[in-house]
Amino acid sequence: MDRWKSKMISWADINYFGKEVEYVTDALNARSISSSGKYTRQFEQNMCDIFSVEHSLSTSNGTVALQLAFMALGIKPGDKIIVPAYGFHAATNVLLQMGAELVFCDIDNEHWNQTLRTIKKKYTNDIKGIVLVYNWGACGDVKEIIEWSKSKNIWVVEDCAEAWFSKYEDKYLGTYGDIATFSMHAAKTITSGEGGVVITNNNSYYEHMLQIRSHGLFDSKGSYKNVLPGNNFRLSNLHASIACAQTEQYKEILLKQLSRESKYRDILSKSRLVTIQQSNVNSSPEYWATGVKLPIWLVHKRNEIQSILRDRGVDTRTGFCSVNELDYISTVDDIGESNLLSGSIIVLPCSLSLSDNDAEYICNEFLSVIDLCINDSFVQTREHLTLLENFYTKIRQGQNGFRFFDNRDQNVVKDHLHNELYLVDNEVAGYSHLDVENEICWLGIALEEKYYGTGLANIIMDRLVSKAKSSGQKVVSLSVDYDNTSAIKLYEKFGFVIENKDKHFHMTLTL
Numbered sequence: 256m257d258r259w260k261s262k263m264i265s266w267a268d269i270n271y272f273g274k275e276v277e278y279v280t281d282a283l284n285a286r287s288i289s290s291s292g293k294y295t296r297q298f299e300q301n302m303c304d305i306f307s308v309e310h311s312l313s314t315s316n317g318t319v320a321l322q323l324a325f326m327a328l329g330i331k332p333g334d335k336i337i338v339p340a341y342g343f344h345a346a347t348n349v350l351l352q353m354g355a356e357l358v359f360c361d362i363d364n365e366h367w368n369q370t371l372r373t374i375k376k377k378y379t380n381d382i383k384g385i386v387l388v389y390n391w392g393a394c395g396d397v398k399e400i401i402e403w404s405k406s407k408n409i410w411v412v413e414d415c416a417e418a419w420f421s422k423y424e425d426k427y428l429g430t431y432g433d434i435a436t437f438s439m440h441a442a443k444t445i446t447s448g449e450g451g452v453v454i455t456n457n458n459s460y461y462e463h464m465l466q467i468r469s470h471g472l473f474d475s476k477g478s479y480k481n482v483l484p485g486n487n488f489r490l491s492n493l494h495a496s497i498a499c500a501q502t503e504q505y506k507e508i509l510l511k512q513l514s515r516e517s518k519y520r521d522i523l524s525k526s527r528l529v530t531i532q533q534s535n536v537n538s539s540p541e542y543w544a545t546g547v548k549l550p551i552w553l554v555h556k557r558n559e560i561q562s563i564l565r566d567r568g569v570d571t572r573t574g575f576c577s578v579n580e581l582d583y584i585s586t587v588d589d590i591g592e593s594n595l596l597s598g599s600i601i602v603l604p605c606s607l608s609l610s611d612n613d614a615e616y617i618c619n620e621f622l623s624v625i626d627l628c629i630n631d632s633f634v635q636t637r638e639h640l641t642l643l644e645n646f647y648t649k650i651r652q653g654q655n656g657f658r659f660f661d662n663r664d665q666n667v668v669k670d671h672l673h674n675e676l677y678l679v680d681n682e683v684a685g686y687s688h689l690d691v692e693n694e695i696c697w698l699g700i701a702l703e704e705k706y707y708g709t710g711l712a713n714i715i716m717d718r719l720v721s722k723a724k725s726s727g728q729k730v731v732s733l734s735v736d737y738d739n740t741s742a743i744k745l746y747e748k749f750g751f752v753i754e755n756k757d758k759h760f761h762m763t764l765t766l
Contacts, residue, residue: 267442292492317438320451389418574600646683
């Protein structure tokens with residue numbers, strides 16, 4: 256552990272896999288550092304070869320690549336475009352600058368990307384196009400989206416900034432839509448420090464982008480006649496030399512990426528405390544980075560988790576923001592999954608230089624810090640009777656399954672063997688107790704309704720059973736309504752069995 260305490264594991268860094276230094280040096284020595292050099296041409300050819308597309312255009316960054324694609328499509332102010340409500344909002348920002356009217360669709364709660372279902376929900380007859388953004392390399396039902404969009408005669412741009420070499424069925428992401436863009440920012444799978452690239456099979460779009468990219472000149476070599484209001488979106492030959500070397504070694508890069516991801520998933524998938532991003536069942540994702548979702552009852556601790564991890568030598572990032580967190584966009588309805596995801600994601604280090612030991616340390620520390628923050632969220636009920644009173648009043652209005660205080664004063668908790676509240680932002684999310692009465696140890700648990708099915712009940716039950724064991728109890732009993740099937744399943748999961756049926760089920764656990 257001392258090694259990691261003395262050195263921060265950075266979230267991302269640039270790695271060299273082949274001839275990056277050699278090619279950069281060659282470009283410098285040849286005095287060929289602008290956009291018209293052999294490495295620019297070679298990199299673009301590499302892209303065409305790898306992705307089996309007709310055309311590739313390098314750009315100065317990934318956001319510019321999106322702008323170039325949108326300009327080629329002829330987007331006009333007022334055009335309605337469907338974009339995801341969650342993700343890195345490069346496409347959103349470019350489209351807003353172009354005056355487009357954005358229609359935000361929600362995402363799926365497993366792979367965290369838009370789907371045909373969420374797109375259809377926001378579709379109207381005046382929609383011009385769709386932007387697919389592949390968060391962290393995963394995707395939704397891409398083929399179905401493309402087929403449907405063609406039936407509606409609307410274009411599709413694929414933002415593959417985070418999805419280098421991911422596939423849906425047997426095709427690369429980026430080869431399904433009309434135009435696709437990639438980013439070569441320093442943290443991306445393929446990097447040139449800064450850079451981007453556009454690919455397409457459409458000759459008309461390609462010719463138009465070629466002109467826009469170089470100031471809209473009639474002929475970029477020797478003529479200064481502008482035939483359209485273009486810009487300088489070109490990638491320098493110097494940057495292209497790095498990208499060229501990287502694409503030559505893309506298979507090795509993917510092996511490094513897969514090794515890191517596999518280690519993360521092997522360890523984290525065994526934990527009930529976090530959820531790892533999935534991808535569509537028909538896809539073969541190349542996860543650029545590992546997003547991990549905290550349960551809803553732990554999101555209030557996200558900043559603290561990240562801060563403690565930094566103290567332990569692990570740099571992390573938050574996930575993206577839902578558009579409802581962007582002040583320059585009006586509140587959007589019906590994007591509940593995007594809003595939930597917005598505050599709950601932590602992205603682990605994605606450096607390709609991480610060793611298996613690094614990845615194992617990161618995961619173990621991550622889970623250790625989560626345990627710490629969960630423990631810190633529990634408080635003794637006897638010290639917070641006002642919070643208990645407010646909580647009990649709230650849950651009695653919404654459920655009938657917890658009657659412990661109906662005929663008891665709340666001060667009775669002071670005599671309990673064990674009694675806790677789980678707090679989220681100083682509000683009670685869950686209550687639990689062990690109460691020994693007439694030599695019977697009774698277990699009680701109650702949750703605020705919005706935390707049903709979120710895993711908090713499992714955490715509370717784990718603590719109750721452990722406390723009962725450590726205090727020397729041999730049997731624990733509880734009472735539960737006949738129709739409270741979810742609670743009965745929870746108790747049976749922990750080994751409780753139904754002993755008898757009176758006004759309620761009486762269940763016991765032998766320790």
